[in-house]
Amino acid sequence: MPVEARRFSFVEVDKSLGVASSLPYLPLTLSYQDASLSVSGLLDTGSTVNVLPYDIGRQLGAVWDRQTTSVRLTGNLARFEARSLIVSATVAEFERVRLAFAWTRADNVPLILGQVNFFLEFDVCFFRSQKVFEIKPKES
Amino acid sequence: MITELLPKVQALPRADKLRLMQFLVFEFAREEGITLLQPDEEYPIWTPYDAFDAADTLLNALKEEQITYAS
Numbered sequence: 517m518p519v520e521a522r523r524f525s526f527v528e529v530d531k532s533l534g535v536a537s538s539l540p541y542l543p544l545t546l547s548y549q550d551a552s553l554s555v556s557g558l559l560d561t562g563s564t565v566n567v568l569p570y571d572i573g574r575q576l577g578a579v580w581d582r583q584t585t586s587v588r589l590t591g592n593l594a595r596f597e598a599r600s601l602i603v604s605a606t607v608a609e610f611e612r613v614r615l616a617f618a619w620t621r622a623d624n625v626p627l628i629l630g631q632v633n634f635f636l637e638f639d640v641c642f643f644r645s646q647k648v649f650e651i652k653p654k655e656s
Numbered sequence: 657m658i659t660e661l662l663p664k665v666q667a668l669p670r671a672d673k674l675r676l677m678q679f680l681v682f683e684f685a686r687e688e689g690i691t692l693l694q695p696d697e698e699y700p701i702w703t704p705y706d707a708f709d710a711a712d713t714l715l716n717a718l719k720e721e722q723i724t725y726a727s
Contacts, residue, residue: 560703562703562705563703563704563705563707564704564705564706564707564708564710564711565704565707565710565711565714566714567702567704585713585717586713587707587710587713587714588707588709588710588713589704589707589710590704590705590706590707590710591701591702591703591704591705591707592700592701592702593702593704594704598710600713600714600717602717602718602721614718614721616714616715616717616718617714618704618707618710618714625702626702628702628703628704630703630704631711632710632711632714632715633714633715633718
């Protein structure tokens with residue numbers, strides 16, 4: 517039986533700017549070992565990878581020194597060290613998936629959901645003019 | 657009013673026309689409440705849009721994890 521897509525609204529980051537500041541933030545729950553955390557991730561089709569801010573990884577109980585695989589990021593994030601961290605993620609009522617993040621030492625960065633591997637796990641359709649997006653798990 | 661202005665605008669040197677155009681764009685944006693990028697300011701762009709090495713590293717990490725769980 518096909519899974520129905522879930523619809524979410526764009527979030528106005530700055531109320532005074534209204535539609536000019538609307539971004540597709542997706543609520544999701546991240547789990548790592550025994551810890552779980554409700555977060556909001558920016559759907560960023562231009563990003564090649566998922567990016568996890570340092571503090572969120574720390575809140576999940578991840579230990580920097582135990583993550584030994586280095587990840588080389590680009591742009592403004594290039595100056596921060598990043599390491600690979602795989603966590604479980606639950607979106608709405610969909611089945612839990614494994615997401616691989618570039619866990620960056622930077623904190624003033626949004627949690628980014630990018631091509632690898634968020635968009636490999638979920639199909640997303642943007643309706644920017646209506647300020648909504650729809651999401652459903654990939655069809656296997 | 658505009659009919660008086662247009663010949664004067666037409667007579668402006670090219671550089672001044674560009675400055676006028678820029679001024680009008682900022683005016684429109686200000687009236688609409690949109691903040692435009694300012695010259696000589698730095699703005700962070702967090703999107704790692706061409707981090708293909710990083711993407712490859714993460715995909716390999718996922719594959720290794722699958723192999724570990726399967727064995």
